[in-house]
Amino acid sequence: MSNVIHASHLTLSYDNGKKEIIKNANFRIQKGDFVFITGPSGSGKSTLLKALYGQLKASEGSLVLGGLDLSTISTGKLQELRTHIGIIFQDYKLINEWNVAKNVVLPLMIAGYSTEIQEVQAKRLLKHVKLTDYGERFPLELSGGEQQRVGVARALAKNPVVILADEPTGNLDEYSSNVIWDLMENACQQLNTTVLVVTHKIPTIFSLPYRHFTIESKGIYEVH
Amino acid sequence: MKSIKNHLMFILPLMAILLGIEFFLVFDRTTDRYEKSLKEGYSMLVVAKKPMKLSTFKKLNNHIKISQPIKRKAIISKVIKDIGESSKDEILDALPYFYTLKLDSYLDTRELNNIKKDIEAYENVKKVETFGESYNDSYRLFSFIQFILEVFIIFIAVVSLLLIIKQMEIWKYAHKERMQIMEIFGAPLMLRSGVLFKIALIDAIFSTIFVSALFLYIKFNWAKDSGINIIIQNKEELFMITDIAILLFSALVIVVVSVYSVVFTTNGIDE
Numbered sequence: 001m002s003n004v005i006h007a008s009h010l011t012l013s014y015d016n017g018k019k020e021i022i023k024n025a026n027f028r029i030q031k032g033d034f035v036f037i038t039g040p041s042g043s044g045k046s047t048l049l050k051a052l053y054g055q056l057k058a059s060e061g062s063l064v065l066g067g068l069d070l071s072t073i074s075t076g077k078l079q080e081l082r083t084h085i086g087i088i089f090q091d092y093k094l095i096n097e098w099n100v101a102k103n104v105v106l107p108l109m110i111a112g113y114s115t116e117i118q119e120v121q122a123k124r125l126l127k128h129v130k131l132t133d134y135g136e137r138f139p140l141e142l143s144g145g146e147q148q149r150v151g152v153a154r155a156l157a158k159n160p161v162v163i164l165a166d167e168p169t170g171n172l173d174e175y176s177s178n179v180i181w182d183l184m185e186n187a188c189q190q191l192n193t194t195v196l197v198v199t200h201k202i203p204t205i206f207s208l209p210y211r212h213f214t215i216e217s218k219g220i221y222e223v224h
Numbered sequence: 225m226k227s228i229k230n231h232l233m234f235i236l237p238l239m240a241i242l243l244g245i246e247f248f249l250v251f252d253r254t255t256d257r258y259e260k261s262l263k264e265g266y267s268m269l270v271v272a273k274k275p276m277k278l279s280t281f282k283k284l285n286n287h288i289k290i291s292q293p294i295k296r297k298a299i300i301s302k303v304i305k306d307i308g309e310s311s312k313d314e315i316l317d318a319l320p321y322f323y324t325l326k327l328d329s330y331l332d333t334r335e336l337n338n339i340k341k342d343i344e345a346y347e348n349v350k351k352v353e354t355f356g357e358s359y360n361d362s363y364r365l366f367s368f369i370q371f372i373l374e375v376f377i378i379f380i381a382v383v384s385l386l387l388i389i390k391q392m393e394i395w396k397y398a399h400k401e402r403m404q405i406m407e408i409f410g411a412p413l414m415l416r417s418g419v420l421f422k423i424a425l426i427d428a429i430f431s432t433i434f435v436s437a438l439f440l441y442i443k444f445n446w447a448k449d450s451g452i453n454i455i456i457q458n459k460e461e462l463f464m465i466t467d468i469a470i471l472l473f474s475a476l477v478i479v480v481v482s483v484y485s486v487v488f489t490t491n492g493i494d495e
Contacts, residue, residue: 053408082410095402110411154409 004162004194005029005052007220009061012047017059021047024061025220027213031161032192034185036202039215045198048215049166052196053085054078066161083111086155086193090167092147094139100150101126101135107158125153129183145176152183162194163187169199178205231427233391237384238431238478242471244377244384246439246463249470253461254454255370259330268325269294270343271351275321285342287327287335294322320350388482395420396486403487417487424483428475435471439463 005028012022021044029035039045050056051063051070058071068081086107094103101122102109108118126132129149139147148168155163163184169177185208188195202212212224270276270291281288296319300312327339336354343352399420406416414421443462447455455462 055408079410079412082408085410087408093401093405093408095405097402106406107409110406110409110415 006064011060013059023218034188034210035196043215084161086160086163088165088168090170104153129153165197237387240384242435263330269353270323272321289328290326292324424479428479432472
């Protein structure tokens with residue numbers, strides 16, 4: 001199986017290496033894997049995710065995503081790579097002045113798809129996340145669960161190679177959380193998308209086979 | 225309403241800068257023309273013992289541009305009427321040579337005195353007389369007004385730039401999150417800052433139109449009724465078609481710099 005993500009002797013730090021968060025980590029994630037990364041607060045889960053979408057560069061070692069080394073990648077290549085990554089944030093990060101439909105097709109807009117294709121895809125994606133009639137509404141008119149479904153629809157818009165999710169159900173009730181896990185399971189199962197989720201707790205209702213990494217004492221270890 | 229206010233907060237300081245630029249252009253042109261007329265009105269009369277060439281004058285002082293000899297026979301012909309034809313050659317021999325000198329630019333009193341001294345120091349020159357000193361006071365007043373105006377324009381431009389920077393901070397706050405989210409999803413710089421450029425370009429065009437319209441009104445309506453001679457005489461200098469290009473270019477430069485200052489300080493996503 002091909003590696004979608006490959007970390008080799010990866011060290012991540014802030015303040016020019018003064019504050020080490022992750023040290024000498026090694027792991028490989030294959031296409032179609034569903035991966036949970038757990039660990040205590042402040043252990044470096046979100047830092048790892050930041051590194052995976054190119055917001056933080058490795059201070060040592062390498063982190064390769066989709067064949068591109070993120071520690072040496074150029075700005076242009078990083079922009080291109082980001083169009084193949086779907087990202088889901090705990091606080092949704094929707095654009096509040098845009099309506100739901102426009103938020104959902106943001107990755108298509110960036111990729112230069114025509115308005116007609118964007119409209120068709122917005123309808124399909126909103127139907128997929130069960131928000132068919134919500135296209136014209138604005139994010140602040142929706143509940144937290146609905147906003148996160150918009151976030152998931154946006155992450156799926158361009159059939160990404162990998163979905164990175166940072167505590168996607170952290171702010172949601174049980175029902176909304178289950179809907180989100182369902183959607184992510186479907187993406188992994190039906191589209192063979194690699195999904196990497198940073199979370200405090202693995203959901204009990206999860207039915208797919210998954211891999212589980214934990215971050216402890218600056219190291220990343222596979223536990224399941 | 226909020227949107228109009230946002231536009232005005234950018235358009236007004238931008239207009240202040242453009243007004244400053246246009247005032248500077250108008251005053252510069254008017255001063256240029258005024259200096260030209262002063263230069264043309266100013267002349268020196270040199271009385272020399274022997275004939276002198278322009279090159280000799282230029283060697284004495286390189287500000288001398290033209291030397292025109294005054295025909296001695298013409299002077300004599302007036303004198304002859306009273307004295308008689310018989311003494312003509314005698315008078316012609318005794319008469320010195322007269323030259324009118326023109327300068328290459330309008331110079332201040334100190335420099336004019338230096339030229340006079342340089343010419344007088346030449347052994348062949350008997351006397352140097354200057355004409356046009358009555359222009360001196362008005363020229364000084366004109367230069368003083370120009371200096372005051374330039375200081376005022378610089379002051380207004382600095383204050384306006386500070387207001388624009390302040391407005392940029394508001395824009396930065398208003399658009400920061402959207403631009404950061406777009407960046408995370410791989411949007412190139414031009415796409416994520418597209419809205420800002422659009423707003424700023426519209427404001428730049430409006431500012432240019434407002435300032436141009438104001439000066440066109442001054443030129444075609446207000447100037448002729450103003451009763452101010454210098455404005456009526458220099459009406460054409462009040463606004464030129466090339467000024468639109470200068471104003472638009474200046475506005476666009478300010479806009480591009482302002483927008484990029486917002487775009488480059490909103491990289492990365494906030495926690």
